[in-house]
Amino acid sequence: MDEKHFGPVWFIPGENHGKYPYCHSIYIEGAGVLIDPASDRKRLVQLRQNPGVKSVWLSHWHEDHFMHLDLFDDLPLCISEPDAPPLSDLELFMDSYGIDDISRDYWRSLFKEQFHFQPRKPMRFLQGGEIIHFDTVTVEAISTPGHTPGHLSFFFKGPEVLFMGDYDLTSFGPWYGDVGSSIEETIASVKRLRNITARVRVTSHETGVFEEEPGKIWDQYLDVINKREEKLINLLDEPHTLEDIVGAWIVYGIEFSERALVKKHLEKLMNQGVVAMEMGKYYRL
Ligand SMILES: [Zn+2]
Numbered sequence: 001m002d003e004k005h006f007g008p009v010w011f012i013p014g015e016n017h018g019k020y021p022y023c024h025s026i027y028i029e030g031a032g033v034l035i036d037p038a039s040d041r042k043r044l045v046q047l048r049q050n051p052g053v054k055s056v057w058l059s060h061w062h063e064d065h066f067m068h069l070d071l072f073d074d075l076p077l078c079i080s081e082p083d084a085p086p087l088s089d090l091e092l093f094m095d096s097y098g099i100d101d102i103s104r105d106y107w108r109s110l111f112k113e114q115f116h117f118q119p120r121k122p123m124r125f126l127q128g129g130e131i132i133h134f135d136t137v138t139v140e141a142i143s144t145p146g147h148t149p150g151h152l153s154f155f156f157k158g159p160e161v162l163f164m165g166d167y168d169l170t171s172f173g174p175w176y177g178d179v180g181s182s183i184e185e186t187i188a189s190v191k192r193l194r195n196i197t198a199r200v201r202v203t204s205h206e207t208g209v210f211e212e213e214p215g216k217i218w219d220q221y222l223d224v225i226n227k228r229e230e231k232l233i234n235l236l237d238e239p240h241t242l243e244d245i246v247g248a249w250i251v252y253g254i255e256f257s258e259r260a261l262v263k264k265h266l267e268k269l270m271n272q273g274v275v276a277m278e279m280g281k282y283y284r285l
Contacts, residue, residue: 004209006200007159008136011209014039021064023204026163030136033057036204038067045071059165060148061086063115070116076123082150087120098179098260126152144193146176146186153193162198168205169217173224177260183268187222194218232265239281
């Protein structure tokens with residue numbers, strides 16, 4: 001993928017099309033702000049040298065957005081307040097994912113070794129609605145919770161670039177499987193982003209740059225949520241335990257993720273009175 005410059009807003013492509021564990025980064029020329037340093041380690045080292053990095057922002061707390069933050073240990077870090085706690089402590093980080101005792105050792109070493117996790121305290125919190133003026137560009141932080149409680153998107157006035165972070169419009173669909181994630185807020189945030197007029201939309205993974213209005217890709221992205229839910233509701237025509245539901249591989253296909261997303265959908269459907277649970281078995285009402 002190619003690096004692209006939209007005036008002072010630079011799109012820095014992630015390795016392997018920004019697929020996990022990588023993401024695409026944004027660099028704001030003049031301001032020296034680097035957003036989500038998990039794209040391409042070599043390029044980030046170069047950027048730090050020339051034209052220089054003065055501070056790092058994170059769209060949210062996930063490891064595939066901070067993998068190379070260790071290159072910028074000495075620089076100020078900014079993130080939203082709700083997303084700051086997991087960065088302060090690895091145990092809290094794992095709690096935020098809902099990682100259980102049995103698999104904690106595995107994840108602990110992975111986050112330390114592959115993702116260079118080090119506890120970080122932000123210099124200050126970015127807030128939704130906040131407008132930040134740099135000499136080269138004005139940026140508005142937009143609160144887009146759901147994926148994480150404090151996920152931020154950024155609108156760059158002038159070049160009219162909207163960075164949407166992990167509302168990435170991939171065919172895989174949105175992620176909302178963490179303890180603090182929400183399906184309803186995810187849907188609201190995607191709709192909010194869709195309603196913003198922009199010349200260019202940038203996301204964190206895969207396609208990354210949309211210079212045309214994504215059109216039906218928005219609908220397909222949100223429809224993944226409906227399809228997951230439909231499959232789950234159909235399965236629950238017969239009562240199933242959580243283990244059975246996870247073993248049916250209807251939503252994601254990776255065990256940890258399958259369980260996390262299924263639980264979120266069950267929670268939502270039970271709140272809506274569509275599904276109930278008795279003696280450890282879930283069923284459709
Ligand atoms: Zn994420």
